Amino acid sequence: MTRIFSGVKPTGHLTLGNYLGAVRQWVAADQAPEDALFCVVDLHALTIEHDPARVRRLSREAATLLLAAGLSPEKCTLFVQSHVDEHTRLAYLLECTATDGELRRMIQYKEKAAAAQAAGAGVRLSLLTYPVLMAADILAYDTDEVPVGEDQRQHVELTRDLAVRFNQRYGPTFAVPKVTLPAVAARVMDLQDPTSKMGKSGDAGAGVVFMLDEPGVVRKKVMRAVTDSGDGGVVYDRAARPGVANLLDVLGACTGADPVVLAEGYGGYGALKRDVADAVVELLRPVRERHAELAADPGAVEKVLRAGAERARGLARPVVDRAYRAIGLLER
């Protein structure tokens, strides 16, 4: 059976990018006879300036939303990272496997470190070691596949490198995972700045559609999306016309149609935006409604998370113990 692992970081409300790039793939995997683990990676949310109460609230919200999106606790294992100590135990061994240079090369580190510095905050050491903890998340479960959006590809590649290096130095210990990206919408762009990724930390962003946005808000954001100048009509050209290509990608992801073919059906941006708004509203409507039901019973969500953590611990412990033995530590 294929083991799948993926995670989401509670640093903001989940976005349409998270949904199309990742969560929808997870729900699909959850329906197949695969062994899937999904994790709210709360420790990762501490790598940048954070408000403790907000992280706690967003962790609960993310877990509730994943269930609302269709993950079923009977089929998959849903849990919170900080409830399973094996992640941090393993991260240390992997820190002894990774180098400073390879972590400093990570694109997300460079971007987030620059943002922290620009905001006058120090760069937390954990921001640098973040991809190592992410590698531990994945390797602790003998994971075969990691379904993520494009922005996480580099981190999964580093995970592979660390697994291979550890296995070569200390003997076969870890499964070497591979990344899986969605065919469309692997990188949903910001509606106001279509050269940047749609990200959840841009909270106030008019260019970010959140999964829990009311239909009226979704419509407003989509109708105000920046399109490109030029009189070439609606064509799919990511480099020259990033705003329109992004709308076509989103519509393609919602409808299952090819964005290039979709472009041929539109004479102007207005009709395209209306269709995108309708498609996104309808896509998110059942998730928002189910979220409201589930949020009314937080005890039930907590129960799912407790059971998930227990199962996750049982899976991770032997793998991490194996790594402790392999690297030269005495048995307890």
Ligand code: TYM
């Ligand atoms: P995070 O929380 O930033 O995003 C969660 C998932 O959503 C995808 N995603 C997007 N996909 C398409 N377009 C976008 N605009 C967009 N924005 C986000 C991300 O690629 C991701 O799949 N480091 C990870 C969390 C993590 C993790 C892991 C993932 C920690 N440990 C182990 C997989 C396996 C992160 O920050 O994702």
